[in-house]
Amino acid sequence: MAEILEPGILKGVASTTVNKLLKSGFTTVESIAVTPAREIAEMAGMGRDTALKVCRLARMHVDPGFVPALEILDMRKSMIKCTTGSGEFDRILGGGVETGAITELIGEFGSGKTQICFTLSVTAQLPVEEGGFGGNVCVIDTESTFMPERIMQIAEERGMDPTKVLERILIARAYNSEHQIILVNSLPELVEKSGIKLVVVDSMIGHFRGEYIGRGNLSERQQKLGACLSKLMRVAEAFNIAVVITNQVMATPDTMYGDPNKPTGGHVMAHSCTHRVYLRKGRQNTRLARVIDSPSLPEEKIRFALTAAGIEDAEE
Numbered sequence: 001m002a003e004i005l006e007p008g009i010l011k012g013v014a015s016t017t018v019n020k021l022l023k024s025g026f027t028t029v030e031s032i033a034v035t036p037a038r039e040i041a042e043m044a045g046m047g048r049d050t051a052l053k054v055c056r057l058a059r060m061h062v063d064p065g066f067v068p069a070l071e072i073l074d075m076r077k078s079m080i081k082c083t084t085g086s087g088e089f090d091r092i093l094g095g096g097v098e099t100g101a102i103t104e105l106i107g108e109f110g111s112g113k114t115q116i117c118f119t120l121s122v123t124a125q126l127p128v129e130e131g132g133f134g135g136n137v138c139v140i141d142t143e144s145t146f147m148p149e150r151i152m153q154i155a156e157e158r159g160m161d162p163t164k165v166l167e168r169i170l171i172a173r174a175y176n177s178e179h180q181i182i183l184v185n186s187l188p189e190l191v192e193k194s195g196i197k198l199v200v201v202d203s204m205i206g207h208f209r210g211e212y213i214g215r216g217n218l219s220e221r222q223q224k225l226g227a228c229l230s231k232l233m234r235v236a237e238a239f240n241i242a243v244v245i246t247n248q249v250m251a252t253p254d255t256m257y258g259d260p261n262k263p264t265g266g267h268v269m270a271h272s273c274t275h276r277v278y279l280r281k282g283r284q285n286t287r288l289a290r291v292i293d294s295p296s297l298p299e300e301k302i303r304f305a306l307t308a309a310g311i312e313d314a315e316e
Ligand code: GTP
Pocket: 107, 108, 109, 110, 111, 112, 113, 114, 115, 116, 145, 150, 248, 285, 306, 307, 308
């Protein structure tokens, strides 16, 4: 599906320009289309106007602007869903974690966000007929919580070869928010080259919250976070892959009734994610999941369990 970048493919763009793009790592038309013009100018050392033109032309290859609704339906048909490991969880997600979308897992510490990411990193490798994506996985780990041993255990429990499963997960530790942004920006090429069908960012917001402290820095933080999320969304759509991110909660002391915890990241986070899943601790190894703010899914609360196999349906 991806169009290889070569001289002549973008009408009216000089081959010297195309060569500059190739040299700075843009190998496909899609990788240009999902990168802001400003960045292209910087990376490839070309004028803003040239970069804008290149970008616009590339986007025409990828995104034709207004399209008939029927075409969107066709696009949605190419969407596939991956099992979370729990049938109940899959059900409230409308069948599983879907491609072309960002699924956000929100919850306090120990609510199971990372365990769900681990399980998906394994199940995504299952063939499509068995409820997976039949693809490879890329994990951006910002909290150094990625545990290969746990992945192996989940794979083994699910009857998969643990070493092969680990081989198909590419993992990058992001040391700060700038590093996280660089890693996200490198996704178009990686996804293409490495057959990635699932990208996990655990956690999406930890570094941003830790680095931009105080009201005065909030708008800059939100702007950077928003740009990073929109890049992830464009990658999800352009390459028809699934993106799963995690988010924390923050106590709001002024709450009178109900759960005082609210997702962090404000409106930027809320509007950038396609499906938001709110997780809470239940009795023992059980957890509660509820889909909030989804354009297509009803709000329903279910129970699942953290087990040796990652996550599974809770016993009655
Ligand atoms: P933070 O990253 O701290 O915000 O939390 P989180 O939501 O990512 O929590 P995580 O997914 O790491 O869940 C931690 C829970 O998973 C703990 O209650 C552990 O007991 C449980 N857990 C971790 N490993 C295993 C395991 O091998 N088997 C079982 N049954 N449970 C496990």
